[in-house]
Amino acid sequence: MKNSYTSQFDAKLPGINLLTHTDVYLVFYDQLNSNNFPSWVKKEKPLLLFIESLQTKKLMPFHKKKLIFKFSAMRHFALECSKLGYPVSYHSTANDFSTSLISLFESNKNWKLYYMTPNEWDFRHALNKFKSQFQNTTEYPNNFFLASVEKYAERILNGWRMEYFYREIRKQTGYLMDGDTPLGGQWNYDKENRKKLPKHITLPGVFDEEPDEITQEVIDMVDDQFSNNFGKSANFNFGVSRSHGLNALNLFLEKGLKNFGPYEDAMTTRGSVLFHSQLSTYMNVGLISPKEVCDAAIEYSEITKSIPLSSLEGFIRQIIGWREFIRIYYEAMMPAVREANYFGFDKDLPTVYWTSKTKMKCLSECVRPVIEQGYVHHIPRLMILSNFSNLTGTDPRALNEWFWLGFIDAYEWVVLPNVLGMSTFADGGILASKPYVAGGNYVNKMSDFCGNCAYSVKEKTGDNACPLNYLYWNFIDEQRETFRKNGRANFMVNTFDKKNSEEKNAIKESSEKFLANLPRLSKKDWLKKEASKS
Numbered sequence: 001m002k003n004s005y006t007s008q009f010d011a012k013l014p015g016i017n018l019l020t021h022t023d024v025y026l027v028f029y030d031q032l033n034s035n036n037f038p039s040w041v042k043k044e045k046p047l048l049l050f051i052e053s054l055q056t057k058k059l060m061p062f063h064k065k066k067l068i069f070k071f072s073a074m075r076h077f078a079l080e081c082s083k084l085g086y087p088v089s090y091h092s093t094a095n096d097f098s099t100s101l102i103s104l105f106e107s108n109k110n111w112k113l114y115y116m117t118p119n120e121w122d123f124r125h126a127l128n129k130f131k132s133q134f135q136n137t138t139e140y141p142n143n144f145f146l147a148s149v150e151k152y153a154e155r156i157l158n159g160w161r162m163e164y165f166y167r168e169i170r171k172q173t174g175y176l177m178d179g180d181t182p183l184g185g186q187w188n189y190d191k192e193n194r195k196k197l198p199k200h201i202t203l204p205g206v207f208d209e210e211p212d213e214i215t216q217e218v219i220d221m222v223d224d225q226f227s228n229n230f231g232k233s234a235n236f237n238f239g240v241s242r243s244h245g246l247n248a249l250n251l252f253l254e255k256g257l258k259n260f261g262p263y264e265d266a267m268t269t270r271g272s273v274l275f276h277s278q279l280s281t282y283m284n285v286g287l288i289s290p291k292e293v294c295d296a297a298i299e300y301s302e303i304t305k306s307i308p309l310s311s312l313e314g315f316i317r318q319i320i321g322w323r324e325f326i327r328i329y330y331e332a333m334m335p336a337v338r339e340a341n342y343f344g345f346d347k348d349l350p351t352v353y354w355t356s357k358t359k360m361k362c363l364s365e366c367v368r369p370v371i372e373q374g375y376v377h378h379i380p381r382l383m384i385l386s387n388f389s390n391l392t393g394t395d396p397r398a399l400n401e402w403f404w405l406g407f408i409d410a411y412e413w414v415v416l417p418n419v420l421g422m423s424t425f426a427d428g429g430i431l432a433s434k435p436y437v438a439g440g441n442y443v444n445k446m447s448d449f450c451g452n453c454a455y456s457v458k459e460k461t462g463d464n465a466c467p468l469n470y471l472y473w474n475f476i477d478e479q480r481e482t483f484r485k486n487g488r489a490n491f492m493v494n495t496f497d498k499k500n501s502e503e504k505n506a507i508k509e510s511s512e513k514f515l516a517n518l519p520r521l522s523k524k525d526w527l528k529k530e531a532s533k534s
C-alpha cells in the first residue's frame with residue numbers, strides 16, 4: 001500500500017511480483033543490518049518485507065525526529081538491500097503492524113514467514129498472534145547483542161550488580177584484558193572521571209547530516225500526519241544509514257573519545273552532547289553493532305596512542321556493561337516490571353516536561369534539547385530529569401512513557417530498565433542499590449547551570465532557595481525506611497536527623513508549598529491540548 005509520501009522512495013525501489021515468492025524474511029525497524037541476517041537469507045536472497053506502520057500516532061505521540069529517523073532509516077536500508085540484490089516489498093500503511101502483516105499473508109497464501117525475534121515485547125506478542133494463524137513460520141534468535149540472556153537473566157533477577165556482569169563480559173570478549181587480568185590493573189577507572197567542564201575547553205561539533213530527498217519526504221510526511229506529536233522536526237541532522245552511523249562513530253573517535261571519561265558526567269549550557277558519542281541512536285536500530293563500536297574504539301586508541309585508559313575503559317563499559325545488562329534485565333523482568341512503582345507515587349508529570357518552561361535553569365536546559373533533538377546525555381537523564389520526577393513524587397510509569405516517546409534512542413527494552421530500574425528505583429532495588437536523588441550541590445558541582453538560575457543554590461529553604469535543596473531532604477525524610485535498609489545510604493537519614501527542628505520545619509514547609517504550586521499535565525491532557533491547537 002502506498003501513501004502520498006513515498007513517491008521519491010518508490011521511484012528508487014524496483015517493482016517486484018509478490019506472487020513469484022514463497023520465502024519472506026521480515027525486517028524490523030531495529031534490525032537494519034544485513035550482516036545479521038541468517039546465513040541462508042544472505043545466500044538465497046528471499047523476499048524482504050518491511051512494514052512501516054503509521055498507526056503509531058494513536059499509541060504514543062513519539063517525537064517527530066524519532067519518527068523521521070526510524071522511517072527514513074528503514075527506507076534507506078530497504079534501498080540498500082535492493083542494491084545488494086534482494087527483492088524488497090515495503091509497506092507504508094495506516095494500519096497497525098499486526099493487522100498489516102496478517103492481511104499481507106492472507107492475500108499471499110503461499111508465503112512462508114521468517115524473522116528474527118524482535119527486541120520489543122509488543123512485537124513478540126503480535127508475532128505470537130500471527131503464528132497461531134500461520135503455522136508456516138520460522139523464528140531465529142536475535143543476534144544484535146553480545147551477552148546471553150539464558151546465562152545471566154536469573155542472576156540479574158537476584159540482584160547481581162552491573163559491575164560484576166561487566167567483568168564477565170570483559171573476560172568473554174577479551175576487551176581491555178591482559179590475560180586474565182584487566183588492562184592497567186583495574187576494572188574501572190571512574191575515580192579519574194566525573195570532572196566539571198573547564199570554561200576554556202572547546203566542545204567538538206555534533207554529527208550533522210543534511211537530509212536527502214528520501215529523508216525530506218519523510219519529514220514532510222511527519223510534519224503533515226504527526227503534527228501534534230511531541231518535539232520539533234526542524235533541523236533534522238541525524239544520519240539514517242549504516243554509512244552515516246560509521247561516520248558518526250569516526251567523528252566520535254576523533255573528537256570525543258579522548259575527553260569522554262573526564263567529562264562524562266559534566267553538564268553545561270554550552271551544549272547537550274559534550275564529549276558523548278550519540279551512537280545509541282544508530283546502535284539501537286542495528287545500523288552499527290556494539291562489537292564494531294568497541295573494536296573501533298580499541299583499535300583507534302592502539303593506533304593513535306592518544307586515548308587515556310580511563311576514557312577508553314569508561315566508554316567500553318557503557319556498551320558491553322550497561323547496555324548489555326539493561327537488555328538482559330528487560331528480558332528477565334518483563335512484563336510485570338511495566339507496572340513497577342515501589343514508592344507508590346501517583347502524580348502526573350510536571351508540565352515543564354512538555355514545555356521546558358520553568359525558572360529552574362537545570363530543568364529548562366535539559367528539557368529544551370529533548371524537545372528540539374530528542375537527546376540529552378546520561379547525566380541529565382538521570383540526575384536532572386529523573387531526579388526532579390522522584391523528588392516531586394511523580395508516577396515513574398508516566399516518566400517512563402515520557403522518556404519513551406521523547407528520546408530519539410528510546411525503545412522499550414532500553415528505556416524501561418533505565419527509568420523503572422535505574423533512575424526511579426520503581427523496581428525496589430533489583431537494578432540499582434539506592435534511589436538516584438540529589439540536591440542543588442550536585443548540580444552546581446557538575447554543571448554551570450546554577451550561576452544562571454533564578455533560584456539560589458546556596459539557600460536551603462524559602463522562596464528564593466533552590467527547590468532541589470529542600471525537596472531532596474524532604475524525600476530522604478519521607479522515604480527513610482528505604483534509605484535505612486541500604487548501608488551505603490543510611491548516612492543520609494542520619495544527616496537529616498541531625499538537623500534542628502527549625503531546619504526540618506522549614507524543609508517541610510518549603511517542600512509542601514513548592515509541590516502544591518507545581519503545575520502538572522498528564523500525557524492525555526497534553527495530547528488534548530495539542531489537538532485543540534490544530
Ligand SMILES: Cc1cc2nc3c(=O)[nH]c(=O)nc-3n(C[C@H](O)[C@H](O)[C@H](O)COP(=O)(O)OP(=O)(O)OC[C@H]3O[C@@H](n4cnc5c(N)ncnc54)[C@H](O)[C@@H]3O)c2cc1C
Nearest residue numbers: 276277278279280318322323377378381382409410415418
Ligand atoms: C532515565 C534514563 C533513560 C534512558 N533512556 C535510554 C534510551 O531510551 N535509549 C538508550 O539507548 N539509552 C538510554 N539511557 C542510557 C543512556 O543515557 C544513553 O544510552 C546515552 O545517554 C545515549 O547517548 P550516547 O550515545 O551519546 O551515549 P554515550 O555516553 O556516548 O555512551 C556510549 C553508549 O553506551 C550505551 N549506554 C550507556 N549507558 C547505557 C545505559 N544505561 N543503558 C543502555 N545503554 C547505555 C549506549 O549505547 C551509548 O550509545 C537512559 C538512561 C537514563 C538514566
Ligand code: SF4
Nearest residue numbers: 360362443450453466
Ligand atoms: S539553583 Fe537549583 S534549580 Fe537552579 S539550576 Fe541550580 S540546581 Fe537547578
